Amino acid sequence: MRYIRMGNSGLKLTEVTFGSALTIGTENLNQEYADKMIAQAWDLGIRSFDVSNNYGMGAAERLVGKALQRYPHEEYVVSTKGSWPVGETPYHRGLSRKHILWAFEESIKKMGLDYVDIYYAHRYDPETPMEEVVRTFNYLISSGRVRYWATSEWPVEALQECHEVCEKLGMEKPIIEQCIYSFAVRKAEKNGVKDFCDSHGVGMLGFSPLCQGLLTGKYRNGIPEGSRAAKSKQLQYDKTMNFYEQNKERIDKFLETCDIYGLRPTDVAIKWGIRKGIYPVLGASRPEQLTDTLKGLETEVSEDAWISFEEI
Numbered sequence: 600m601r602y603i604r605m606g607n608s609g610l611k612l613t614e615v616t617f618g619s620a621l622t623i624g625t626e627n628l629n630q631e632y633a634d635k636m637i638a639q640a641w642d643l644g645i646r647s648f649d650v651s652n653n654y655g656m657g658a659a660e661r662l663v664g665k666a667l668q669r670y671p672h673e674e675y676v677v678s679t680k681g682s683w684p685v686g687e688t689p690y691h692r693g694l695s696r697k698h699i700l701w702a703f704e705e706s707i708k709k710m711g712l713d714y715v716d717i718y719y720a721h722r723y724d725p726e727t728p729m730e731e732v733v734r735t736f737n738y739l740i741s742s743g744r745v746r747y748w749a750t751s752e753w754p755v756e757a758l759q760e761c762h763e764v765c766e767k768l769g770m771e772k773p774i775i776e777q778c779i780y781s782f783a784v785r786k787a788e789k790n791g792v793k794d795f796c797d798s799h800g801v802g803m804l805g806f807s808p809l810c811q812g813l814l815t816g817k818y819r820n821g822i823p824e825g826s827r828a829a830k831s832k833q834l835q836y837d838k839t840m841n842f843y844e845q846n847k848e849r850i851d852k853f854l855e856t857c858d859i860y861g862l863r864p865t866d867v868a869i870k871w872g873i874r875k876g877i878y879p880v881l882g883a884s885r886p887e888q889l890t891d892t893l894k895g896l897e898t899e900v901s902e903d904a905w906i907s908f909e910e911i
């Protein structure tokens with residue numbers, strides 16, 4: 600597993616980050632399950648772990664935090680996020696200093712950690728002035744409980760403003776933008792975010808690199824038993840098949856092209872983001888899936904095949 604430097608910062612992450620939305624703390628609330636998943640990721644060489652305060656409404660932070668306590672914190676990177684609504688009032692959402700300082704304290708309490716390596720402004724909040732956001736995340740860094748801050752799914756205009764404010768105030772800039780990115784969903788290449796990150800030294804992580812499982816090819820003959828789409832009621836999440844409907848042509852052509860070149864779709868999907876410099880934040884509902892997906896890191900894909908994928 601390679602370590603990749605995140606933009607202009609000094610932080611290096613393993614080329615794959617393991618994330619726990621909809622799995623640890625949502626699909627399964629057992630500590631034993633969380634321990635197994637984290638141990639599998641660790642044994643495969645992953646040293647970057649991603650949660651958020653809204654995954655299982657705190658359960659993912661509790662379970663992943665506990666599982667990670669078996670490992671020395673100086674040997675891995677863990678991130679969590681704030682701003683997603685976690686309650687009914689304006690104090691339970693957004694990027695105000697009032698909410699973020701409360702949400703952060705809740706997060707590290709649940710995780711049982713002294714500090715997190717990366718704290719994300721999970722979504723942009725147009726109702727909080729950028730200077731307040733920058734000062735709040737910088738305060739967390741200077742308090743010693745956050746090493747770096749980052750953004751997720753921010754529009755390019757907000758990233759631009761944020762960088763300008765940081766420059767003006769001489770403050771730490773966010774080092775990573777984490778956005779949705781896979782072969783199927785590539786808006787970061789079109790909405791200016793990738794260009795901005797590349798030209799401003801911001802590292803990029805792409806979540807849902809398998810497009811929630813659709814790019815493994817397992818939905819070719821309908822919804823398979825035990826898959827995320829089949830579990831939509833249990834997970835209270837029903838968007839997987841919408842992703843298929845919205846990107847049907849590209850996904851079908853991707854799978855056909857894999858067949859033509861004799862490639863496993865999962866292997867190509869995991870390599871796609873790495874090739875583009877938008878490093879995967881990968882999910883898995885079982886330990887074997889992690890092993891299966893990471894096999895892709897070793898797979899050779901010819902330049903001819905990449906050209907065909909680029910043409911889709």
Ligand SMILES: NC(=O)c1ccc[n+]([C@@H]2O[C@H](COP(=O)([O-])OP(=O)(O)OC[C@H]3O[C@@H](n4cnc5c(N)ncnc54)[C@H](OP(=O)(O)O)[C@@H]3O)[C@@H](O)[C@H]2O)c1
Pocket residue numbers: 617618619620621622649650751752777778806807808809810811812813815817825826827828830865880881882883884885887888889891892
């Ligand atoms: N920043 C954000 O706003 C944001 C938003 C979403 C996610 N994320 C992060 O990104 C992480 C990954 O998201 P994701 O779970 O949507 O990503 P994904 O990697 O595209 O999908 C993971 C799902 O695909 C299926 N799968 C995985 N490996 C497989 C394999 N080898 N063969 C067959 N099926 C396989 C599993 O679902 P089933 O077994 O259930 O079918 C698994 O849970 C999250 O955990 C979270 O940390 C961040």
